[in-house]
Structure formats: structure tokens, C-alpha cells
Amino acid sequence: xxxxxxxxxxxxxxxxxxxxxxxxxxxxxxxxxxxxxxxxxxxxxxxxxxxxxxxxxxxxxxxxxxxxxxxxxxxxxxxxxxxxxxxxxxxxxxxxxxxxxxxxxxxxxxxxxxxxxxxxxxxxxxxxxxxxxxxxxxxxxxxxxxxxxxxxxxxxxxxxxxxxxxxxxxxxxxxxxxxxxxxxxxxxxxxxxxxxxxxxxxxxxxxxxxxxxxxxxxxxxxxxxxxxxxxxxxxxxxxxxxxxxxxxxxxxxxxxxxxxxxxxxxxxxxxxxxxxxxxxxxxxxxxxxxxxxxxxxxxxxxxxxxxxxxxxxxxxxxxxxxxxxxxxxxxxxxxxxxxxxxxxxxxxxxxxxxxxxxxxxxxxxxxxxxxxxxxxxxxxxxxxxxxxxxxxxxxxxxxxxxxxxxxxxxxxxxxxxxxxxxxxxxxxxxxxxxxxxxxxxxxxxxxxxxxxxxxxxxxxxxxxxxxxxxxxxxxxxxxxxxxxxxxxxxxxxxxxxxxxxxxxxxxxxxxxxxxxxxxxxxxxxxxxxxxxxxxxxxxxxxxxxxxxxxxxxxxxxxxxxxxxxxxxxxxxxxxxxxxxxxxxxxxxxxxxxxxxxxxxxxxxxxxxxxxxxxxxxxxxxxxxxxxxxxxxxxxxxxxxxxxxxxxxxxxxxxxxxxxxxxxxxxxxxxxxxxxxxxxxxxxxxxxxxxxxxxxxxxxxxxxxxxxxxxxxxxxxxxxxxxxxxxxxxxxxxxxxxxxxxxxxxxxxxxxxxxxxxxxxxxxxxxxxxxxxxxxxxxxxxxxxxxxxxxxxxxxxxxxxxxxxxxxxxxxxxxxxxxxxxxxxxxxxxxxxxxxx
Numbered sequence: 001x002x003x004x005x006x007x008x009x010x011x012x013x014x015x016x017x018x019x020x021x022x023x024x025x026x027x028x029x030x031x032x033x034x035x036x037x038x039x040x041x042x043x044x045x046x047x048x049x050x051x052x053x054x055x056x057x058x059x060x061x062x063x064x065x066x067x068x069x070x071x072x073x074x075x076x077x078x079x080x081x082x083x084x085x086x087x088x089x090x091x092x093x094x095x096x097x098x099x100x101x102x103x104x105x106x107x108x109x110x111x112x113x114x115x116x117x118x119x120x121x122x123x124x125x126x127x128x129x130x131x132x133x134x135x136x137x138x139x140x141x142x143x144x145x146x147x148x149x150x151x152x153x154x155x156x157x158x159x160x161x162x163x164x165x166x167x168x169x170x171x172x173x174x175x176x177x178x179x180x181x182x183x184x185x186x187x188x189x190x191x192x193x194x195x196x197x198x199x200x201x202x203x204x205x206x207x208x209x210x211x212x213x214x215x216x217x218x219x220x221x222x223x224x225x226x227x228x229x230x231x232x233x234x235x236x237x238x239x240x241x242x243x244x245x246x247x248x249x250x251x252x253x254x255x256x257x258x259x260x261x262x263x264x265x266x267x268x269x270x271x272x273x274x275x276x277x278x279x280x281x282x283x284x285x286x287x288x289x290x291x292x293x294x295x296x297x298x299x300x301x302x303x304x305x306x307x308x309x310x311x312x313x314x315x316x317x318x319x320x321x322x323x324x325x326x327x328x329x330x331x332x333x334x335x336x337x338x339x340x341x342x343x344x345x346x347x348x349x350x351x352x353x354x355x356x357x358x359x360x361x362x363x364x365x366x367x368x369x370x371x372x373x374x375x376x377x378x379x380x381x382x383x384x385x386x387x388x389x390x391x392x393x394x395x396x397x398x399x400x401x402x403x404x405x406x407x408x409x410x411x412x413x414x415x416x417x418x419x420x421x422x423x424x425x426x427x428x429x430x431x432x433x434x435x436x437x438x439x440x441x442x443x444x445x446x447x448x449x450x451x452x453x454x455x456x457x458x459x460x461x462x463x464x465x466x467x468x469x470x471x472x473x474x475x476x477x478x479x480x481x482x483x484x485x486x487x488x489x490x491x492x493x494x495x496x497x498x499x500x501x502x503x504x505x506x507x508x509x510x511x512x513x514x515x516x517x518x519x520x521x522x523x524x525x526x527x528x529x530x531x532x533x534x535x536x537x538x539x540x541x542x543x544x545x546x547x548x549x550x551x552x553x554x555x556x557x558x559x560x561x562x563x564x565x566x567x568x569x570x571x572x573x574x575x576x577x578x579x580x581x582x583x584x585x586x587x588x589x590x591x592x593x594x595x596x597x598x599x600x601x602x603x604x605x606x607x608x609x610x611x612x613x614x615x616x617x618x619x620x621x622x623x624x625x626x627x628x629x630x631x632x633x634x635x636x637x638x639x640x641x642x643x644x645x646x647x648x649x650x651x652x653x654x655x656x657x658x659x660x661x662x663x664x665x666x667x668x669x670x671x672x673x674x675x676x677x678x679x680x681x682x683x684x685x686x687x688x689x690x691x692x693x694x695x696x697x698x699x700x701x702x703x704x705x706x707x708x709x710x711x712x713x714x715x716x717x718x719x720x721x722x723x724x725x726x727x728x729x730x731x732x733x734x735x736x737x738x739x740x741x742x743x744x745x746x747x748x749x750x751x752x753x754x755x756x757x758x759x760x761x762x763x764x765x766x767x768x769x770x771x772x773x774x775x776x777x778x779x780x781x782x783x784x785x786x787x788x789x790x791x792x793x794x795x796x797x798x799x800x801x802x803x804x805x806x807x808x809x810x811x812x813x814x815x816x817x818x819x820x821x822x823x824x825x826x827x828x829x830x831x832x833x834x835x836x
Contacts, residue, residue, distance in 0.1 A: 019655070019656050019659050019660065021651060021652045021655040021656075021744070021747075023618070023619030023620070023621065023622070023743065023744075024616075024619075026743055026744070026747045027130075027132070027615075027619060027620055027621075027743045030742075030743050030746045030747065031129060031130075031132070031743075033746075033756065033757070034757070034759075035129075037756070037757070039757055039759060039760065040091075040134050040135060040136050041136050041138060042088065042089070042090045042136045042139070043088065044541060044544065046088040048086060048087060048088035049086070049087055049088065050087065050088050050089075050090070050544060050545055050549075051079075051082040051083075051087035051088065051089045051090070051549050051550075052089075052090050052524075052545050052546065052547075052548045052549045052550075053075055053078060053079040053082065053089060053090070053091045053548075053549060053550045053552075054075075054091070054092065054524055054527075054548045054550070054551050054552070054584075055071060055072050055075045055093070055551075055552045055553065056071075056520075056551075056552070056553030056554070056557065056561070057093060057094045057095055057096050057141070057520070057523065058095065058096060058124070059095065059096045059097065059099065059101045059102055060095045060096075060097050060102060060116075060117045060120040060121055060124060061101065061105065061120065061124075062105070062116075062119075062120040062123060062124070063120075063123065063124070063127065063608075063610055064124055064127040064128070064610075064611060065601055065608040065609055065610055065611065066593055066601075066609045066610070066611050066614070066623075066627065066639060067592065067593040067601055068127075068611075069131060069611050069623065069624070069627055070590060070593045070627045070630075070633075070636070071552070071553070071554070071590050072128070072131065072133060073131060073133075073624045073627055073628065074552070074590065074627075074628060074633050074696070074698055075091075075550070075552040075588075076091070076131070076132075076133050076134055076739075077624075077628070077693060077698065077739040077740050078550065078693060078696075078739070079091040079134055080134055080738065080739035080742070080759065081690075081693050081739045081763060083134070083759070084735070084738065084739070084759070084761060084762060084763035085762075085763050086762065089134070090136065090139070090527070090528075090545060091133075091134050091135060091136070092135065092136060092139040092140070092141070092527040093128060093133070093135045093137070093140065094139075094140050094141030094142055094143070094523065094527070095117075095121060095124070095140075095141075095142050095143065096143055096516065096519060096520055096523075097117045097121075097142050097143045097144035097145075098143050098144045098149070098449055098450045098451065098513075098516045098519055099447075099449060099450060099516030099519075100178055100180070100447065100449075100516075102116060102117055102144075102449055103447060103448065103449035103481065104178070104196070106449075106481065107481070107482055112477070112481060113144075113448070113449040113481055114144070114477050117142075117144055121142065125137065125140075127611065127612070130611070130612070130615055130620055131611075131620055131624070132620050132621070132624070132742040132743055134742075134759075138530075139527045139528075139530050140530065141523055141526050141527055141530050143516070143519040143520075143523065144449070144475075146472045146474055146475075147531065147533075148519070148523075148526060149451040149472060149475075149519070150471050150472035151522075151526070151535075151536035151537075152451040152514060152518050152519060153451060153452070153453075153454040153466070153471050153472055153473060154468060154471055154535075154536060155518075155522065155536065155568075155571075155572075156453065156454060156514070156518075157454060157465050157466070157468060157471075158571075158575050159210060159211075159571060160455075160465055162571075162574075162575075163211065164210060164211045164214060164571065165208065165209070165210055165211070166208070166209055166211065167206060167207065167208050167209070167463065168206070168207065168209060169204065169205070169206050169207075170204070170205070170207060170442075171202050171203070171204050171279060171303065172202065172203060172204075172205055172207060172442065173186070173187050173200050173201070173202060173203075174200060174201055174202065174203040174205075175193040175196065175198055175200045176198060176199075176200070176201075177193065177196045177198035178193065178196055178198070178447070179446060179447065180445050180446045180447045181203075181205065181207065181442065181444065181445065181446065182194075182200060184348075184439070187200055191304055191305070201303075201304050202303040202304055205444075207442050207443075207444040207512075208442075208443050208444045208453060208455075208510075208512065208514075209440040209441060209442055209443065210440060210441040210443055210567075211440050211441075212438065212440055212441045212563075212564070212567045213436060213438055213439070213440050215567055215570050215571075216240055216242070216436040216438050217242070217434075217436075218570060218581075219236070219240055219438075219563065219566055219567065219570075220236075220237060220240045220242055220436075222566070222581055222582060223236055223237060225582075226582065226584075226585075226587070227585060227586040227587070228584075228586070228587040229555075229587065229588070229589055229634075231555065231558070231589075232555065232558040232562065232587065232589065235558040235559055236558065236559065236562070236563055238437075239437065239438060239559050239563065240436055240437065240438045241349075241436055241437025241438060242434060242435075242436055242437075243261075243263050243350075243434065243435050243436070243437075244263065244432075244433075244434050245261055245262050245263035245264070245265060245417075245421075245432075245433060245434075245435070246261070246262060246265040246420070246421045246424055246430045246431060246432055246433060247259055247260065247261050247351070247430055247431055247433045248260045248261075248262065248265065248268065248331060248355065248424065248429065248430040249331060249429060249430065250274065250328040250329065250330070250331060250353075250355070251328065251329045251331070252282075252286060252326055252327070252328050252329075252339070253326065253327045253328070253329070253336075254285070254286050254326060256282055256285065256286060258274065258276065258282065258328055258339075258351075258353045259351045259353065260274070260350075260351055260353050260354060260355050261350035261351050261433060261435050262354070262355060264357065264360065264361075264417070265417065265420045265421055265424060265430065266378075266379075266402060266405075266408075266411070266413060266414075266416035266417050266419075266420045267357040267359075267360045267361075267378055267379065268330065268331075268332050268355060268357075268420070269330075269332055269333060269376075269378045269402075269404060269405040269406065269408075270357040270358075270359050270360060270376045270377065270378035270379075270404070270405075271330055271337060271355035271356060271357050272337055272356065272357070272358060272368070272373060272374040272375065272376055273337050273338045273339070273340055273356045273368070273373050273374075274328050274337055274338070274339045274340065274353065274354065274355055274356060275321065275339075275340050275341065275342045275344070275345045275353070275354050275356050275364075275367070276324075276339060276340075276341055276345060276352060276353040276354075277341070277345045277346055277347040277352040277353070278298060278299040278302035278303065278341050278342075278343060279299070279302075279303065279347040279352065280341070280347055280352045280353060283295065283299060283324065283341055286324055286325075286326040286339065287324045287325060287326065288324065288325025288326065289325075290325060291322065291323060291324055291325040294322050295322050295324055295341060298320070298321075298322045298341060299341070302341075302343040305343055310343045310344055310346060318370075319342075319344075319366050319367050319370040319371075320342065320343060321340045321341060321342030321343075321367060321370075321371065322340065322341055322342075323338060323339075323340050324338075324339050324340065324341060326338075326339040327339060330355075331429040331430070332406070332424075332429065333406065338373075340356075340367075340371075342367060344363050344367070348439050349435075349437055350435055356368070356373075357378070358373065358374075358375045358395065359375050359376055359377045359378065359379075359387070359389060359392070359395060359396060360377075360378070360379055360395055360396055360397055361395050361397070362394070362395050362397070364395070365392075365394060365395035374389075375389040375392065376389065376404060377389055377392075377396070377403065377404065378402060378403055378404050378405050379396065379400045379401070379402060379403065379413050380400050380401055380403045381396065381398055381399070381400040382399075382400055382401060399412070399413050399414060400412075400413050401413065402416055408420065408423075441515075441517075441564065441567075442515070443514050443515040443517075443518060444512040444513075444514075444515075445512060445513050445514065445515055445516075446486055446487045446512055447487070447488075447513055448475075448479055448480075448481040448487070448488040448489065448513070449475075449481060449513070450475075450513030450514050450515075450516060451475070451513055451514040451518065451519070452473040452474075452475055452489070452495075452509070452510070452513055452514075453473075453510040453512055453513065453514055454466035454471060454473045454510075455509075455510040456498055456500060456501065456507040456508060456509050456510065457507060457508045457509075457510070458500035458502065458503065458505060458506075458507040459505070459506075459507075460500065460502075460503050460505055461500055461502045461503055461507075464500055464501055464502050464507070465501075466501060467501050470501065473509070475513075476489070476492055476494065476495045478492075479491075479492045479495065480492070486511075487511035487512055487513070489509070489511040489513075490511045495509060495511075496508055496509055496511065497509075517560055517561060517564050518564075520561050520564075520565070521561070521564040521565050521567070521568040522536065522565070522568045522569075522572065524546065524548055524551075524565075524583065525537040525542050525546060525572070525577075525578070527545075528541040528542045528544070528545045528546065529541045529542070535577065536572075536577065537577070539577055539578070542577070542578055543578070543579065546578065546580060546583070547569075547580045547582055547583055547584060547585050548583060548584045548585065549585050549586065550584075550585070550586045550587075550588065551583075551584035551586070551587050551588075552587075552588050552589075552590065553587075553589065553590070554589060554590060554592065555589040555591075558589075562584075562587070565583045565584070566582060566583060568583075569581070569582060569583040588633075588634070588696055589634055590633050590634060590636065591632075591633065591634055591635040591636020591637065592636040593627070593630075593636050593637070593638075593639050594636065594637065594638045594639065595607035595608075595609075595638070595639065596638055596639055596640065597638070598638050601639075609639050611623060614641065614644065618644050618645070618647075618648050619648065619651070619743070619744075620743060621647075621651055621740075621741035621742070621743050621744045622644055622645075622647040622648045622651060623644060623647075624740060624741065625647040625650070625651075625702055625740060625741065626641070626643055626644040626646075626647045628698040628699060628701075628702055628740065629643060629647065629698075629699050629702045629703075630643075630699070631699055631806065632697070632699065632806075632807055632812065633696055633698055633699075634696070635812065647702075650705070650706050650709060651741060651744050653709050653710075653713060654705075654709045654733055654734075654737060654744070654748070655744060655747070655748055655751075657709065657712050657713065657716065657730060657733065658730045658733065658734055658748040658751055658752060659748070659751045660716075661726065661727055661730040661752065662751040662752045662753055664722075666722055666723055666724055666726055666727045667722075667723075667724065668719060668722030668723050669719070669722075669723065670718070670719035670720040670722065670723050670725075671719070671720075674718065674719065674720040675720055675723060675725050676770075677720075678715065678720050678723075678725050678726065678729055679725055679728075679729075679770050680770050680771070680772075680773075681708065681711050681712075681729075682708075682725075682728065682729045682732050682770075683766040683767050683770035683771040684766075684770075684771045684773055684793070685704055685705070685707070685708040685732070685733075685736065686732060686736065686764050686765070686766035686771070687766040687771040688700075688701070688704040689701050689704050689705060689736045690763070690766070692704060693739065697807055698740075699803055699807065700803055700804060700807055701740070702740065703799075703800050703803045703804075705733075705736060705737060705740070707796075707797075707800060708733060708736075709733065712729060712730075712733065727752075730752065731752060731754075732764050733748075734748040734749050734752065734758060735758065735761060735763065735764050736764065738758045738759060738761070742759065745758050745759075746758050746759070749761075773793040773794070774793065774794045775791050775792060775793050775794065776791070776792065776793075776794050776828050777789050777790070777791050778790050778791075778792055778801065778805070778828070778829070778830060778831060779830050779831070780805045780808060780811055780830075780831045780832075780833075781830065781831065781832040781833070782811065782814045782815070782832075782833055782834075782835060783832075783833075783834055783835060784832060784834075787810055787811060787814050788805075788808045788810040788811050790804055790805060790808055792804055794828055795827065795828070796827060796828075797827060798825035798826075798827060799825070801825045801827060801831055802823055802825045802831060805825075805831040805833070806833075811833070814835075815833065815835055818835035818836060819835060819836055820833060820834070820835055821834045821835060821836055822834040
């Protein structure tokens with residue numbers, strides 16, 4: 001075990017209150033010591049192996065609530081463990097300072113966003129320090145500072161050079177309250193803004209996009225190798241949405257052509273009508289005059305439905321559509337089939353047009369039944385009665401053999417897919433194709449508080465990028481920041497009017513700002529060299545520290561932030577700044593701490609729970625433990641403070657044991673079997689705590705520490721408490737508590753007479769032989785039925801057994817969404833949880 005030669009605050013003088021643990025004195029004392037000695041400052045030149053832990057940075061709301069503590073304290077525990085294991089750990093923090101949260105808060109408080117942000121940051125940093133967080137503030141990144149957003153602009157220009165940034169017109173979601181466009185995934189069912197709850201609608205605008213679709217295949221294939229929760233990986237796979245099939249060419253009687261992508265080209269002989277998206281550019285051209293009024297009305301209505309609503313499989317949702325009066329020719333049999341528009345076809349997927357095969361597609365079947373359109377069976381299942389279109393109650397999507405398909409009758413399905421694709425290609429009627437659900441990333445925002453897009457518009461030269469040596473394009477701090485329906489920067493003459501970089505004639509700046517997800521798509525690289533002024537980051541330091549070894553944050557970021565971060569990493573690789581393909585080796589998601597009534601905590605509704613009063617009353621260490629003990633970290637749950645006093649008692653008991661040891665010279669004798677039992681308890685606890693932290697099972701980790709402390713309390717008056725093994729147990733308890741209770745462990749380490757600091761010590765190792773325990777398999781029942789079996793060490797208490805049982809994935813699935821009515825725990829026998 002190593003120590004440093006540095007001294008810390010003066011060693012405690014053992015007065016009458018030597019065994020009293022007072023967090024009000026202890027926590028400020030050690031917080032100052034850590035800051036004075038800069039023990040958390042990271043050395044880039046250390047020869048130790050690196051470990052980069054990172055938690056998603058918050059926006060500067062002004063205060064941290066207990067949800068922030070929940071999200072950050074657990075990763076802090078893990079980072080501390082890695083440091084004690086001998087790693088050179090970087091665990092930085094910054095602030096997501098641009099964007100709607102800060103801007104809207106500033107508007108509500110009638111204060112400039114820059115002033116609002118600047119006033120909030122010191123308070124939030126102080127709250128992180130109260131937590132005892134292992135943050136090196138010298139690496140702080142604040143996204144609204146020109147030193148940072150200059151490099152957003154630089155990356156934009158590099159993407160523009162590569163054709164990965166472009167401007168295009170399109171129909172986008174508009175929030176009238178926030179006065180800006182929204183991404184599709186920011187619109188909730190019922191056309192509601194995810195952030196503010198306002199009704200939103202579609203609007204046609206010229207916008208800037210990043211061509212994330214150019215990386216669709218790589219983003220998809222690289223998912224498999226990631227050490228990420230399977231749920232997140234599945235969400236990203238579905239969002240990218242790869243489909244293999246064929247593109248077919250349908251001629252219209254108007255002389256136009258419809259391109260159709262289908263994953264089932266082997267059913268083309270069963271196409272009895274076509275459906276195109278209401279937004280399809282051909283709708284107005286091909287619609288017959290007698291149908292135009294009805295079509296126009298339907299198009300207007302469909303524009304204001306979300307993709308989620310339009311793709312719904314809800315059987316109660318009425319199927320809608322309108323006949324255009326146009327007809328297409330099926331390219332494989334020359335049949336004349338009607339062309340409809342319907343909201344279940346999206347312009348954003350495939351070509352915005354489908355061939356409808358109602359016998360073998362669920363949505364087509366429902367649509368055909370709703371509008372009495374013909375249904376033709378072209379795949380018959382084997383060894384069953386032939387399908388009858390007049391009596392079918394649902395589409396048949398299984399295997400079988402092709403029928404009513406000319407020369408392909410009898411061809412087995414699904415082998416038929418490649419056979420049909422090859423034939424279509426040979427005949428010039430179609431070709432193999434892969435498509436993706438993923439759409440390009442719309443980055444334009446008509447708001448003030450964001451990164452200016454570095455482009456000017458010149459009547460002579462057109463769209464001109466701002467030269468790199470003129471970056472940053474500063475966001476003017478004297479602009480009117482309140483939203484007006486267009487970018488506030490339009491009215492700022494000094495910002496708007498400039499000279500063309502090419503011809504030096506008058507030109508106009510782009511007034512949209514960038515989506516703030518741009519900031520969070522590469523910020524972790526900037527932590528490696530936060531003040532580097534030659535590039536977004538120092539390549540050598542980024543190569544040393546990245547990729548991030550462990551990234552922690554909420555599951556709600558599975559699609560946007562995490563996908564964009566992967567995209568940016570690949571772009572930066574192709575630019576030549578980094579060599580890795582992925583940003584984060586491992587990802588862990590925390591659950592959400594909810595308000596007491598089970599809803600999301602809200603400052604405006606008064607349901608946020610601030611940590612400061614809890615810290616003042618109970619101490620930061622007790623709050624950290626309480627949050628970790630609420631349940632599995634990835635689940636979260638409603639906030640309650642009922643158990644925090646129990647965590648205080650645990651800290652005081654541990655402190656009592658250690659402080660008494662520090663006063664004694666332990667060289668006594670005890671029966672060898674008692675010493676062996678104490679050593680076994682100590683090494684079992686080292687093993688349990690180590691394994692639980694590694695598996696992010698922090699509630700059971702705390703249970704192990706409490707059990708260890710309780711075991712030592714029972715032995716305090718025994719002869720073994722006078723031996724050197726007793727001091728070893730006390731030191732081990734202190735070291736094991738250090739990641740979770742940094743203040744208390746530091747004080748305990750000092751009471752043992754050791755040199756500063758416990759956080760510079762090695763993590764204790766366990767002896768497998770001493771850690772070996774007798775185990776028993778326990779059935780875990782839900783409402784009397786066995787749903788899992790867990791293997792635990794013998795002798796666990798009722799409460800300890802319940803903690804382990806509830807940590808089981810199978811039991812968590814069974815309990816999801818249910819209320820616990822009763823808990824029965826019989827040590828070494830069984831657990832039964834009654835829910836309703």
C-alpha cells in the first residue's frame with residue numbers, strides 16, 4: 001500500500017468527541033485539502049495506463065438536482081476505483097451551454113443567455129465540488145465560448161468541402177412557441193413539441209443538413225462490436241433501418257414514372273394498386289381534375305401528422321387515403337393499376353411510393369379492405385388449404401411457393417427474392433438496392449443562442465464558406481435574443497452585413513445557428529486539450545486519451561446524441577484528426593430519478609429536489625450512498641429520502657470502528673480460527689465490493705459494505721479486535737469506502753494515522769482462498785411462482801437477500817410497472833415478492 005510524502009490538514013487531535021462523525025466539519029476540511037493539493041489534476045505525461053471516464057455534460061440550468069447527483073456520483077465511484085487500481089484517470093466535466101434550455105430560461109427571466117449562463121456556472125461547479133466529485137476543472141469545456149464553438153465552425157467547413165454539409169429545401173416541423181424547427185424525433189404523438197409541449201406544424205424552409213446517410217452502412221455494421229447496452233444498439237439499428245430489396249420502374253399513363261423500392265420483389269405480380277406519399281412531388285402533377293380538391297385537402301391534413309402516427313399499426317386507427325385518378329402500368333405483367341395517396345407511406349423512406357400487395361402486406365391488406373380494392377394471392381403456403389382472397393382475415397407473410405406469377409409459379413419463397421431480383425435486372429425492369437430509414441441530419445435552427453453557421457451569401461459568388469483564418473464567426477452578444485419566427489440575427493445589421501470573402505462585394509451572413517447536438521458530437525475530444533488553438537484538439541493528446549473507456553448517461557440519448565457522436569468520430573477520422581472508428585468503448589445508462597408522484601422532476605412544477613439542503617443536514621457521502629442504494633442504477637425510480645438516515649448511521653458506525661483502531665496499538669493474540677474468520681470476512685468483502693462496482697451493481701456493493709461493518713461491530717469486544725488483523729480489516733474498510741464516501745474515507749484514513757490521501761492508495765486485492773464462501777441456491781418467486789434462482793453466500797440477512805433478488809434481470813422484468821404489496825425473505829431458503 002503506497003502513500004505520499006505530502007501532508008494534509010493537521011492530524012486530528014483526539015479529544016472527548018474523537019469518535020463523533022460531524023460531516024459539517026469533515027467535508028469542507030477535506031474538500032479544501034483536495035483543492036489545495038490538486039490531487040485530481042490529470043497528468044498527461046504519466047506513465048500509468050490511461051483510463052478515460054466521462055459523464056454526459058449538463059446544460060447550465062443554475063442548480064443541480066438529485067437527478068444530476070444520481071447520474072454523476074456512480075460514474076465518480078467507478079473512476080475512483082480505476083484510479084486506485086493504478087490507472088491515470090481523466091474524469092472531466094463541462095457544460096452544454098448553447099441551445100433552447102439556456103435561451104428559454106433567459107427569456108423567462110428577462111436576462112441575456114450569456115449572462116444567465118455565466119452566473120449559473122459557478123454555482124453548478126460548486127455543487128459538483130460539494131458532491132466530492134473527482135473533477136479536474138482545468139479541463140472544463142463550455143460550449144458557448146468562442147474558444148470552443150470556433151471549432152464547430154471549422155468542422156462544418158471541412159464537412160462542406162467533403163460534400164457532407166449541404167443546403168436544401170424541405171418540409172420541416174415548426175414549433176411556434178420555441179420559434180424553431182424540430183427534428184422528427186423531437187415531435188411527440190399528437191404533434192406536440194417534446195421540449196415545451198406546444199402544438200407544432202409543418203413549414204417549408206431552406207435548411208442546412210449534415211449527410212449522415214453517407215455513413216449509414218458503417219454506422220450499422222460497427223454497432224455489433226460495441227460494449228453498449230443491447231437496448232441502445234437495437235434502437236440505433238432500427239433507426240438506421242437497413243432494407244435490402246429492389247427498385248422497380250412503374251410507368252404512369254401521364255407519361256411520368258414512379259420509382260418504387262420493395263423488400264419483396266417476388267410479390268410484384270400481386271400488386272393491385274399503388275400508394276404514394278402525400279408529400280410526393282408527383283401528386284399535384286398526376287392528380288385528375290375531378291379528384292384535385294379531395295387530394296389537396298388530404299395532403300394538407302397529412303402534413304401535420306407525425307411519422308409515429310402515420311406508421312402506427314393500431315387497429316383502431318382509421319385507414320385513410322384518396323384516389324388520384326391516375327393509373328400506373330405494372331412492369332411485369334402490363335396490368336393497369338390505380339394510384340392512391342395515403343399517410344402510411346412516407347416520403348422520407350424509400351422513394352415515397354409503394355406497390356401495394358394486399359395479400360402479403362399488413363398495411364396494404366388493411367387499406368385494401370377499407371377501400372374495397374382487389375386482393376390477389378401470389379404466395380401459397382405449403383401443405384395448407386389454398387388462400388382465398390375473399391375470406392382472408394389478414395395478410396399472409398410467411399414462406400410458401402409463388403403462384404399466379406407467370407413463369408415463376410412454383411418458385412419457393414424466400415429463395416424467390418434473389419431469383420426475381422436477377423430477372424428484373426436482366427429485363428431492365430428493376431435492380432437490386434439497399435435503402436435506409438436514416439435521414440440526413442437537419443442542423444439549422446432559427447434561434448439566437450447557438451453556433452453561427454460560417455457561410456455568407458453573395459449576389460455574385462453565391463454561397464461562400466467563411467475562410468478558416470476568419471474563424472470564429474462570433475455570435476454578437478448585443479443581439480435581440482427573443483424569438484420572432486425568424487432568426488434574431490436577421491435584425492442585427494453589424495452581424496448580417498459583411499463582405500464576400502471571394503469578391504469583397506457586399507454579402508449577407510447565414511443567420512441560422514447550428515443544432516446544439518453539434519456541440520455534443522465531439523466535445524469529449526476537446527477535454528484532452530481544452531485550450532488548444534491550432535485545431536479542434538491536439539491530435540497527440542487525443543490519440544493518448546481517446547476513445548473514451550466508459551461513457552455514462554441517459555437512455556433518452558440513444559438515437560440523437562449517441563448516433564451523432566459516432567457519425568462525427570468517423571468524419572474526424574476521415575479528415576485525419578483521429579484514427580479510431582468509435583467514440584466510446586463502453587456505455588452505461590442510468591435510470592431517471594422521478595418526482596415523488598412518479599413524474600419527471602420539473603423546476604416549473606416545483607417537483608425538483610435540490611441536494612444542498614440534504615447535504616447540509618445529512619452530508620454528501622450519505623446522499624451519495626442513498627442514491628446508489630435506491631435500486632439498480634440503470635432503472636432509477638421515484639425519489640424518497642426515507643433511507644438517507646440509514647446511510648448516515650452506517651457511516652458513523654464505520655467511523656467509530658476505524659477511529660477506535662487509530663487510538664490503539666494492536667499486537668494482541670486471538671485464537672487462530674477467529675483471526676482466519678476475520679480475514680475471510682475481509683477478503684469476501686473485497687471481492688464482493690470489487691465485483692459489484694465492476695458490474696455497476698452499486699446497491700449490492702453498499703449492502704456488502706454494511707454487512708462488513710455490522711460484522712466488525714459484533715467483533716469489537718472480542719480478542720480478535722486486539723490483533724494486527726483487526727487493523728488490517730479497518731484499513732480495508734476505509735479503502736473500500738473511499739470511492740463511494742470520499743469525505744468519510746479520507747477522515748478515517750487520517751484517524752488511522754496514515755499520510756494523505758486515501759484517494760492516492762492502491763485498491764486492496766483479495767485472496768481467492770480466503771474469499772471462498774459456502775453458497776446456496778435460492779428460488780425467487782413472484783406471487784408464489786418461481787421466476788428465477790439466485791446463488792448467494794449462506795447467512796445473508798433478510799434485507800440483503802431481498803437486495804440481491806431484486807437485482808436479478810428476470811425479477812426486474814416481472815416487477816416492471818407493478819407495485820410491491822409484500823416481501824417475504826427467508827435466509828438460505830427463499831424469496832417471495834407479492835406484486836399487483
